[in-house]
Amino acid sequence: MRPAKQNETRKTLGDTVLRVNNLQVDFETPLGTVRAIDGANFDLRAGETLAILGESGSGKSVSAAAVMGLVPSPPGRISGGEVLLGDRDLVRISAREMRRVQGDRIAMVFQDAITSLNPGLTVGYQIAEPLRVKQGLSRAAARKRAIALMERVQIASAAQRVDDYPHQFSGGMSQRVMIAMALALDPEILIADEPTTALDVTVQAQIMDLLRNLQRETGMAIILITHDIGVAAEMADRVAVMYAGRIVESGPVQDILYKPSHPYTIGLMDSIPTLEQKFQRLRQIDGAPPVMTAVPKGCAFHPRCARATDLCRTQRPEVVYLSPQHGSACHYAKEVTRE
């Protein structure tokens, strides 16, 4: 699923900054080893936004954690594959080297900003901390930079709020603080793990705007982890759809939206409410995502797939390329289309 460069995308694409090859992540549980990520491949180019789309438990957050070097261990373990940042494999470098990547080159914004900020430290301290620790800035200089960063993420009267504690901020404001914190060291890559899920719809839009503007200013690449196909459609240049620890379809956002070629992606598209079908019942994908301790053989989606055949039940599908950039891991990728 590694498409060649093409000129049809909206932005001029930069060089590949991150390349994930055949990533495998295992978790030890009382019921045995669970493979949370089973051979994921994706890459990320400078200045673009890649959305990783999937339900909870599909492995999308674990892939973000794996890239960040944050897979909780134990019980988790990266059991195979590589995460290449430039020519360095982040899976194999030492913890000490990884800490020079975290924050400096790849930064992360988390889902629930309120609990993801330290309640006992002022937001100014938390934003300035990487500058103080990693760049050796003085307290005063770091504080000044913290205020500038807060202004950059449009927190009003930043100079007064810099000494406030997280509980004095609303959810949306907390998320802005998180973003300011992530921007402190000018990372090349920002991983945003469901950055707006916990927020009101209007605040969601503001945060998304903010991320888009910041991306334009800094040229950083964004990996957006989301379960919301609408968010992905709005923000992403490319989309990778995850199901049961595997990427089942990936490609430019237009291809995924208008020419989905995996039954699961089609199911997701069908479950979006639209204005035209206001009075119809929403369609849903029958069944539930698999329990990760008992992923079905063959194509993991087959129990829920209307088109499933014996082939699907026994053979794990390889990626079929519909265009150089658009791949689908379905035996019948060329035939399935959205009605």
Place this chain on the structure above:
Amino acid sequence: MTATTPASDTPKGDERQGSITLYHYLRAMLRDPVVMFSVLFLLALLICAVFAPWIAPHDPMQQNILGGQRQPPWSEVSVRGEVKFFILGTDELGRDVFSRLIFGARVSVAVALVGVLVSGALGVTLGLLAGFHGGRVDDLVMRAVDGFMAIPSLLIALFVLFIFGGGLVNLVLVFALVRWMVYARMTRGLVMNLRESPMIESARAVGCTNSRIIFRHILPNIASPLLVLFTLELALLILAEAALSFLGFGIQPPDASWGRMISVGRGYIREAWWLVTLPGLAIFLTTLSLNLLANWLRTVTDPVQRWRWLT
């Protein structure tokens, strides 16, 4: 269904606990040698306490000045031509330390057990009242709890024993006075949580009386955390009895408790180390066993963790 339907097909009262029986607990205990040792030690101690006169090799009061301060582990003394063996030595008056320890166990265990029962009954009752009725009763009980918690227990105990004198009965009463709040606070918290639960609300909705709700629905559900607390408090009261008796405010002569034995032995610490060491070791092993048992009870009765231990 026919008349031969096996009993297991009938719905059980509590599905969650349906399959866990005493057998599972016993099996889990057998798998944990430390806990098993603790339980065996406590059982042996209980037997010693109950059957002390039959188990003790000698009369614990039998003095023999000539055979005093004999060292363990084994000493022979000829008493009126008859050779006697003393496995844990003799004290300053030639009394058998082992027998005295066994009789001491009787006093220490009895005081602690009765103390726990009395303070527990008082505390649980007040906690139930406070938690169940709330409002002013709750206010009053919790104020008293806070007040008693703020004053060091040892100080209250010493003062009360100073006024009323030591002895078995007064010790038990003092324990009730200084420990009831622990039970009251815990019971109240547990009841408060339960009171709002759908289970109690539905019991109320079908018209259960208060006493039925308390005895059938609340008490069974708070029994296991209370059991853990009782075990921990038992250990604590054994220590407290020892300390008060050591200071001369608890068990009075001629009764021998472990604390008093240490108190007397202290005078001979230079010549007879075992007179201080052995009773203290008895206390230590008893409370250690109780604490280990409490930890184990806590894990096996925890609804989240217990499947791992019991299955």
Place this chain on the structure above:
Amino acid sequence: MFRYILRRLLQSAILLFIVLSVVFVAGRSIGDPAILILGAEADAASVLQLRTNLGLEDPMLTQYLRFLGDALRGDLGATYRYGMSRGELGGGLPEGRAALPLVVERLPATFYLAGVAIAIAMIVAIPAGILAAMYPRSLLDRAINVISLAGVSVVEFWLALMLVLIFAVTLGWLPTSGYGGIAYVILPAMALAFRSIGRMAQITRSAMLDELAKPYIITARAKGLSPARVSLVHALKNASVPIVTISGDEIATILTGVIIIEFIFSWPGIGQITLDALSRRDLPIVQASIFVLVLIVLIVNLLVDLAYVILNPRIRLR
């Protein structure tokens, strides 16, 4: 916040009042002070004389109000025994020194011993608990489990006697008892600190583990901070609330545990004079020591509450 402090102060004052009243009422029941002072063989005339002088012939309510009034001025009566002298109380009857100063002048010795014990406990337990949380299942982690289990299972006075037996009697390294410099304070302080070490280490460990499992720790790690910084700055800042609370509890525990330890080591502190007064039935000294000890524990509790408020921005800034 100030209203909160005011309310706590008021509660403490009420509690002290109740304690004093109970002590007064109960104290009347241990026997006639005049006989306690003069001895059982004293003649009836001097007993009556002394009773009149002490105001014991007045109605109970008058006596109680006088007791409370005196107590407000810091007068908790005069000792029946310590440093008795033939005074001007009348009729050449003996007069004791005021009880409260007698007790208060024992405080430095008690604070010295308790202070060393608390310092030992905190210096050992808190770092040990933090390290155990940072390295779960390590040797240190298991050692803390064993020590705290032993700590709650061992009785202080026996531990003290065992320390004396080993380090003083057998090895002869340290004195068996008495008041003085470092050599004298080591054994009693260790005996006092042992229980607290186990409990404090355990609480510190579980408070740190609780904090280390929270989402903000992942944020801190995602910033590329060192494990030491994540634990010691991010987690410890929030774990400090339970750690301070348990430290306060342990200070209060050590301040009462000191009673027995002082008795064993003949340490001339407040515990020793309290036990002494109890066995000699010297009621004014008993009253004064109870008053002083309860007051100290209340102050410690108040300080802990204050620290709790200060350490917790969510409460402080409301």
